[in-house]
Amino acid sequence: MEVFEKHESQVRGYIRSFPVVFDKAIGAELFDEDGNRFIDFFAGAGTLNYGHNPEAAVEASIKYLQDRRIAHGLDKATVAKKTFIEVFVKYILEPRGYDYKMQFTGPTGTNCTEAAMKLARQVKGRANIVAFTNGYHGHTMGALAVTGNEAYRDASYGSRGAVSFMPFDGFLGDDIDTIHVFRRFLEDHGSGMETPAAVIVETVQGEGGINVASTDWLQRLAALCKEFDILLIIDDIQVGNGRTGKFFSFEEAGIEPDMVCLSKSIGGGNPMALLLMKPEADVWSPGEHTGTFRGNSMAFVAATELIQQYWADDKLTAEVARKSVIMLEALDGLRDEFPALNCKVRGRGLVLGIETPVAGFSDKVAARAFEKRLVCETCGADSQVNKLFVALNIEDELLHEGLALFREAFREVAQETL
Numbered sequence: 001m002e003v004f005e006k007h008e009s010q011v012r013g014y015i016r017s018f019p020v021v022f023d024k025a026i027g028a029e030l031f032d033e034d035g036n037r038f039i040d041f042f043a044g045a046g047t048l049n050y051g052h053n054p055e056a057a058v059e060a061s062i063k064y065l066q067d068r069r070i071a072h073g074l075d076k077a078t079v080a081k082k083t084f085i086e087v088f089v090k091y092i093l094e095p096r097g098y099d100y101k102m103q104f105t106g107p108t109g110t111n112c113t114e115a116a117m118k119l120a121r122q123v124k125g126r127a128n129i130v131a132f133t134n135g136y137h138g139h140t141m142g143a144l145a146v147t148g149n150e151a152y153r154d155a156s157y158g159s160r161g162a163v164s165f166m167p168f169d170g171f172l173g174d175d176i177d178t179i180h181v182f183r184r185f186l187e188d189h190g191s192g193m194e195t196p197a198a199v200i201v202e203t204v205q206g207e208g209g210i211n212v213a214s215t216d217w218l219q220r221l222a223a224l225c226k227e228f229d230i231l232l233i234i235d236d237i238q239v240g241n242g243r244t245g246k247f248f249s250f251e252e253a254g255i256e257p258d259m260v261c262l263s264k265s266i267g268g269g270n271p272m273a274l275l276l277m278k279p280e281a282d283v284w285s286p287g288e289h290t291g292t293f294r295g296n297s298m299a300f301v302a303a304t305e306l307i308q309q310y311w312a313d314d315k316l317t318a319e320v321a322r323k324s325v326i327m328l329e330a331l332d333g334l335r336d337e338f339p340a341l342n343c344k345v346r347g348r349g350l351v352l353g354i355e356t357p358v359a360g361f362s363d364k365v366a367a368r369a370f371e372k373r374l375v376c377e378t379c380g381a382d383s384q385v386n387k388l389f390v391a392l393n394i395e396d397e398l399l400h401e402g403l404a405l406f407r408e409a410f411r412e413v414a415q416e417t418l
């Protein structure tokens with residue numbers, strides 16, 4: 001740890017929650033430099049849906065490098081990119097009847113949300129973007145402007161203009177329909193809200209506390225956007241790539257967003273971001289949103305393998321549903337075991353968490369879990385939710401072992417608290 005404390009900036013984050021030096025990783029297991037084994041219930045915050053170093057991707061990547069195929073190509077045409085595009089169309093877009101064009105932005109999620117907002121503003125010739133309470137969209141200036149957590153909103157972050165926040169589904173309690181609130185702001189010309197070019201929304205807020213938008217809410221949001229000529233951007237960076245079961249998190253709602261942001265798991269652990277847009281929204285001029293690492297060849301190679309392996313049929317979707325039941329049973333059990341803690345179990349598919357409205361509780365549980373060699377994190381504006389993200393293809397044995405460790409950690413902290 002000394003070398004990091006001496007030389008790495010104070011900005012370092014997760015290294016503080018998980019103070020060991022990691023070395024090897026395979027599937028849902030991590031090993032530190034001394035060979036200690038950890039179970040991964042974090043999955044790179046949704047980057048490792050297929051686990052660490054998925055075999056098919058590793059083999060294809062080694063071969064690609066060995067043959068000295070092109071590693072860096074800016075956004076030139078390469079065989080790696082062509083093959084990825086063909087596979088993505090064949091296995092993801094065509095079976096769903098989606099007609100999207102693809103933009104490979106710089107390889108981070110925030111670059112993708114940034115591009116989506118920039119493009120939406122151009123399409124509609126309007127500045128305002130509507131974001132939702134507790135949304136999370138990244139850390140560049142534009143993306144920060146639509147991120148809700150007050151920790152990221154003080155004056156030092158600069159201008160956050162041209163963004164209006166609206167309440168997410170359930171934000172105002174069960175009795176208030178937040179789509180109706182949004183409608184009032186749009187239809188009353190005295191509301192003070194400029195008609196937005198777009199809304200940007202997550203179907204499940206992964207960083208914001210595992211808040212799930214209902215199917216009905218998403219359908220009515222999509223209809224409202226159509227009615228008022230507003231583009232709908234779904235940020236599927238964290239909960240896409242099968243995290244909720246289907247490839248896209250909005251499929252069940254039957255909506256077709258104007259733009260979709262994908263990153264995190266799309267490259268199988270490699271940096272990659274992909275913006276999907278309806279053809280009519282593709283008003284870019286050549287090179288208008290650029291970046292040196294647009295289209296990362298190694299990510300294309302890995303993504304091509306993984307999409308063919310996992311998305312040729314519905315098996316992974318069924319796995320997610322089956323494992324979701326196992327995990328929910330464990331979390332519901334903890335909630336019922338300690339009614340005095342007023343816990344709430346949240347999520348859908350394998351985006352799951354347990355909220356405990358006792359200050360500091362969830363952080364203590366995550367720290368205790370780490371002592372037991374289970375890696376998991378917290379989320380929500382007050383770190384009030386223990387977030388459990390497993391690789392979608394985790395072996396049942398590891399899933400049960402990890403859940404047992406989490407239960408132990410939770411019980412110990414609960415007993416100390418109550």
Ligand SMILES: *Cc1c(COP(=O)(O)O)cnc(C)c1O
Nearest residue numbers: 108109110136137138235237238
């Ligand atoms: C992680 C995340 C981002 C930002 O992606 P980075 O790669 O960290 O820039 C944006 N939106 C959502 C929903 C995310 O989970």
